[in-house]
Amino acid sequence: MTRPALILILALLLTVPLSLLAGRVWIDPLHPVIANATVILVDLRLPRAVLALVVGAGLGASGAAMQGYLRNPLADPGLFGIAPGAALGAVCAFFFGYASQGVLLPVFALAGAAGAMALLALIAGRTGSVALFTLAGMMIASLAGALTSLAISLSPNPFALSEIVTWLMGALADRSWHDVAIAAPPTALGLALLWLAGRSLDALSLGEAAARSLGVEPARLLWLMVLGVGLTVGAGVAVAGIIGFVGLMVPHMVRPFTDRRPSSLLVPSALGGALLLLVADAACRVLPLEGGELRLGIALSLLGAPFFLGLLLRMRKGLA
Amino acid sequence: MSVLEASDLTVPDRLHGVSAALRPGEVTAICGPNGAGKSTLLACLAGLLAPAAGEVRLDDAPLAALRPRERARAIGFLPQDGEVAWDLTVEALVALGRLPWAAPAAENRAAVAQALATLDLSRLAKRQVSTLSGGERARVLLARVLAGSPRWLLADEPLASLDLAHQLALAGHLRAQAAGGAGVVLVVHDLALAMNHASRVLVLSNGALAADGPPEQALAEEVIARVWSVRARWLGEPGARALVAG
Numbered sequence: 331m332t333r334p335a336l337i338l339i340l341a342l343l344l345t346v347p348l349s350l351l352a353g354r355v356w357i358d359p360l361h362p363v364i365a366n367a368t369v370i371l372v373d374l375r376l377p378r379a380v381l382a383l384v385v386g387a388g389l390g391a392s393g394a395a396m397q398g399y400l401r402n403p404l405a406d407p408g409l410f411g412i413a414p415g416a417a418l419g420a421v422c423a424f425f426f427g428y429a430s431q432g433v434l435l436p437v438f439a440l441a442g443a444a445g446a447m448a449l450l451a452l453i454a455g456r457t458g459s460v461a462l463f464t465l466a467g468m469m470i471a472s473l474a475g476a477l478t479s480l481a482i483s484l485s486p487n488p489f490a491l492s493e494i495v496t497w498l499m500g501a502l503a504d505r506s507w508h509d510v511a512i513a514a515p516p517t518a519l520g521l522a523l524l525w526l527a528g529r530s531l532d533a534l535s536l537g538e539a540a541a542r543s544l545g546v547e548p549a550r551l552l553w554l555m556v557l558g559v560g561l562t563v564g565a566g567v568a569v570a571g572i573i574g575f576v577g578l579m580v581p582h583m584v585r586p587f588t589d590r591r592p593s594s595l596l597v598p599s600a601l602g603g604a605l606l607l608l609v610a611d612a613a614c615r616v617l618p619l620e621g622g623e624l625r626l627g628i629a630l631s632l633l634g635a636p637f638f639l640g641l642l643l644r645m646r647k648g649l650a
Numbered sequence: 651m652s653v654l655e656a657s658d659l660t661v662p663d664r665l666h667g668v669s670a671a672l673r674p675g676e677v678t679a680i681c682g683p684n685g686a687g688k689s690t691l692l693a694c695l696a697g698l699l700a701p702a703a704g705e706v707r708l709d710d711a712p713l714a715a716l717r718p719r720e721r722a723r724a725i726g727f728l729p730q731d732g733e734v735a736w737d738l739t740v741e742a743l744v745a746l747g748r749l750p751w752a753a754p755a756a757e758n759r760a761a762v763a764q765a766l767a768t769l770d771l772s773r774l775a776k777r778q779v780s781t782l783s784g785g786e787r788a789r790v791l792l793a794r795v796l797a798g799s800p801r802w803l804l805a806d807e808p809l810a811s812l813d814l815a816h817q818l819a820l821a822g823h824l825r826a827q828a829a830g831g832a833g834v835v836l837v838v839h840d841l842a843l844a845m846n847h848a849s850r851v852l853v854l855s856n857g858a859l860a861a862d863g864p865p866e867q868a869l870a871e872e873v874i875a876r877v878w879s880v881r882a883r884w885l886g887e888p889g890a891r892a893l894v895a896g
Binding site for chain 1 (some may be wrong): 693696697698717718719720721722723725726727728729731733734735736737738739742743746747749750794798
């Protein structure tokens with residue numbers, strides 16, 4: 331275990347219990363005066379915290395893998411069009427009125443993610459070309475975005491409309507163990523696939539030709555990436571909606587503490603993503619806001635956009 | 651004996667039936683005008699480009715039939731661009747050359763240390779790649795290939811964009827690899843470098859082999875006139891030749 335990973339694990343061991351106590355109702359562990367403290371902890375806050383860890387780990391690791399795959403520190407798992415695809419699937423569930431049955435919404439979202447992955451593989455799967463892949467991903471993202479807008483504009487009633495818009499903002503409020511059961515297995519599988527891609531991503535640091543000369547099979551790597559990113563991001567969107575910028579920010583923050591190889595970035599990024607989402611979600615709960623709590627997706631975009639801008643300004647010197 | 655053999659290689663618009671058997675212990679330079687197919691031939695020999703017709707055989711077995719990792723252990727390839735996407739340490743970069751080997755960590759560390767020592771880079775091991783000079787960087791990239799201990803070392807223009815002192819040093823390292831038993835195959839643009847450092851030269855012209863032999867013969871003035879359409883004369887002694895036009 332590397333040092334950054336150990337530090338992040340320690341930080342998580344500290345933050346998880348703290349985050350359980352924080353919320354609209356604060357729980358004092360020494361004097362639990364609130365009657366239903368156990369219910370709040372076990373049925374409300376614990377699944378929410380676990381979900382933040384699962385979704386954050388998936389987004390962080392897939393961000394690190396994407397930056398390694400595209401050899402670009404500005405890359406984000408959203409570039410593959412998988413998150414917009416999953417969102418479109420979820421929006422379809424709202425549109426056709428299936429969202430009220432708890433299981434169907436995430437199933438629709440996962441189907442949307444699978445659809446985006448299949449389309450990607452169909453367009454670019456044979457070549458294994460990174461450029462073709464990115465362009466195909468951007469095309470799929472635009473298409474899914476357009477169809478989502480279409481669904482919003484044609485939504486059958488105002489309730490569906492408000493549900494879709496609220497859901498798209500991304501949140502972990504009111505989630506249950508049920509959602510954990512839906513998101514955790516695909517995320518774990520996706521993380522394992524990204525882990526398998528680690529050595530190939532390292533080789534890719536030297537460019538595509540050198541990577542192939544080192545025995546990397548581009549088509550195999552592409553499949554690991556599509557399935558790994560698809561499962562982690564798809565599962566995240568299925569239970570939490572669109573939560574952007576985690577996959578962009580976290581690898582950046584942890585990279586200076588690693589030896590900068592993409593493979594040594596994967597575990598710290600997963601842990602860092604889990605930590606970021608856990609802290610951000612607890613902060614959303616605690617912030618006193620009129621009209622309910624701050625949506626997690628909005629909070630992270632408010633953090634992420636200036637971060638991205640700062641990064642661009644810092645890189646501008648090198649690019650100009 | 652290990653032999654890397656191209657037979658009748660054809661790549662549409664690039665190569666037209668090129669055959670050559672390369673031997674270990676030699677530094678073979680591939681020369682030719684721009685667009686003659688030098689890099690294409692090297693990519694075919696490295697197993698990175700599948701020819702439309704013909705084949706490359708390594709030790710009498712088709713290269714295309716080898717598993718990518720087996721091929722990677724036998725043939726090291728140094729591309730021209732010298733790209734390094736992340737600011738790795740020299741040590742971490744050179745260790746990438748060990749990827750085709752599923753070897754114990756200690757063995758990998760020893761191979762990396764040896765490659766660094768061979769190219770006189772041991773004192774730079776902990777430095778970030780971004781802090782290196784052009785000459786140091788070129789040596790580090792070569793060390794990455796050597797760390798994989800390939801029997802064949804293929805490099806696309808390894809000496810371009812280096813100053814004279816670094817060119818001589820790197821050419822010396824490449825010759826030492828050949829003397830140690832490896833087969834070294836280089837794309838070389840600078841004919842004087844090929845003349846002075848190669849033991850064999852393949853001259854390509856419009857995708858076909860125009861000359862093949864020891865440098866004095868394959869790069870004779872009449873070959874240069876025919877292939878490059880330039881009248882030029884060799885000056886100096888063997889091993890220290892210079893080419894002047896006119």
